[in-house]
Structures are given as structure tokens and as C-alpha cells.
Amino acid sequence: xxxxxxxxxxxxxxxxxxxxxNCSFTDSAIYNLQWxxxxxxxxxxxLLLIQSSQREQTSGRLNASLDKSSGRxxxxxxxxxxxxxxxxxxxxxxxxxxxxxRLYFGRGTQLTVWP
Amino acid sequence: xxxxxxTPKHLVMGMTNKKSLKCEQHMGHRAMYWxxxxxKKPPELMFVYSYEKLSINESVPSRFSPECxxxxxxxxHLHALQPEDSALYxxxxxxxxxxxxxxxxxxxxxxxx
Numbered sequence: 001x002x003x004x005x006x007x008x009x010x011x012x013x014x015x016x017x018x019x020x021x022n023c024s025f026t027d028s029a030i031y032n033l034q035w036x037x038x039x040x041x042x043x044x045x046x047l048l049l050i051q052s053s054q055r056e057q058t059s060g061r062l063n064a065s066l067d068k069s070s071g072r073x074x075x076x077x078x079x080x081x082x083x084x085x086x087x088x089x090x091x092x093x094x095x096x097x098x099x100x101x102r103l104y105f106g107r108g109t110q111l112t113v114w115p
Numbered sequence: 116x117x118x119x120x121x122t123p124k125h126l127v128m129g130m131t132n133k134k135s136l137k138c139e140q141h142m143g144h145r146a147m148y149w150x151x152x153x154x155k156k157p158p159e160l161m162f163v164y165s166y167e168k169l170s171i172n173e174s175v176p177s178r179f180s181p182e183c184x185x186x187x188x189x190x191x192h193l194h195a196l197q198p199e200d201s202a203l204y205x206x207x208x209x210x211x212x213x214x215x216x217x218x219x220x221x222x223x224x225x226x227x228x
Contacts, residue, residue, distance in 0.1 A: 032216075041222075044219040046219070105157035107157050
């Protein structure tokens with residue numbers, strides 16, 4: 001069964017710092033990997049989607065990389081702002097057998113950016 | 116329209132009540148999902164509908180009954196729930212191909228007394 005792990009579980013930084021959030025997964029048979037943001041008590045906002053054939057995706061201050069063979073992804077946040085404070089979830093989508101169609105989530109990294 | 120709309124945002128119900136959660140999207144997505152999320156935990160898949168047919172049921176108790184009346188709507192009927200069923204219920208949709216992004220709604224916060 002696919003296991004997704006996110007490190008660190010929590011991160012507290014001053015405004016302006018560049019950040020790296022880590023995600024690892026045990027089964028490399030994935031369609032894609034998606035990074036989400038979740039504010040307290042709210043739904044999930046999709047940040048970036050990386051297909052299994054891609055190495056990275058960028059959106060504004062966010063850059064996500066994928067190393068499928070080693071089962072790792074990183075989310076890089078440049079010049080962090082207090083508005084970036086949220087929980088960041090990594091999820092992988094299975095591509096075969098019993099994993100097909102399923103999205104497997106990590107437990108998230110809770111980020112706090114203070115002014 | 117690029118949104119998934121869930122109603123109600125909040126629901127409080129007793130263990131003998133019957134209620135429903137609703138989800139709607141108009142993005143032409145033919146795959147729709149129900150997830151359950153407890154506090155400080157990741158979302159857990161409950162059901163997947165593909166072309167209005169149930170394709171995945173993650174061994175969810177029968178007190179949760181999904182329904183997909185058409186390609187834009189997804190319901191979750193609730194009956195005889197337990198207090199431990201209190202959670203945030205998230206609906207999502209996507210194109211059927213596994214390569215596509217899932218778009219999530221804002222969720223329905225359910226409290227069972």
C-alpha cells in the first residue's frame with residue numbers, strides 16, 4: 001500500500017525566508033503528485049500538479065520538484081509571507097491495480113510565517 | 116466556472132436524524148469523490164464515482180449512502196450516524212483520466228450529537 005510521509009510536521013519561520021517542504025512516497029507507480037494548501041477548517045486548494053513524466057512545476061513563488069525513482073518531492077516557497085501560513089499537503093495518485101484512481105495523502109506540514 | 120460547491124457549510128444532527136450533504140460542479144468533470152477529514156489528519160477517501168457509477172467504496176459503513184443523480188451533482192445521505200462520524204466532509208471532482216488534477220470544495224463541517 002502507498003505510504004506518503006511529509007517532513008517536517010511543523011515549521012515556524014520569520015517572514016522573508018525561503019522554505020523547503022519535503023514529501024516522500026513508497027510506491028513509485030504514480031500518475032502524478034499534487035501539492036495542496038489547507039487553511040484551518042477549510043477545504044483544499046490545489047497549488048501544483050506534477051505529472052509522473054515531469055521533473056518540476058512552478059507557480060509564482062512556488063516550485064515543486066519530483067524524483068519519481070527515489071520517491072521524493074519538494075515544495076520550495078520563496079520569500080515567505082505571513083499569508084503563506086497554512087497546512088501544506090502532498091498527495092500522490094496511483095496508476096495501477098488497487099491504487100488506480102486513489103489519491104494518497106501525507107499528514108501535512110503546518111507552516112507558520114511570522115512578521 | 117472552476118469551483119466545486121458544497122452545501123451546507125455546517126450541519127449539526129442527532130444520531131436518529133436523516134440528512135444529506137450536497138456537492139455540485141459545472142466543469143464537465145465525470146469523476147467525483149467524497150473524502151472524510153478528522154482534525155489534524157489527512158483526508159481519507161470514502162467513495163469515487165466515474166461516469167455517474169460508483170467505482171470505489173472504501174468499505175464505508177452503510178449509514179453513509181452516496182448518490183450521483185447526474186454528472187454535475189453528488190450527494191451523501193446520512194442516517195443513524197455516530198458522534199465519531201463528526202468531521203469535515205470534502206467533495207472533489209476531476210476529469211476521469213488519472214493524470215488530471217482534483218478540484219476540492221470548501222467542505223461541509225458535520226457535528227453528530
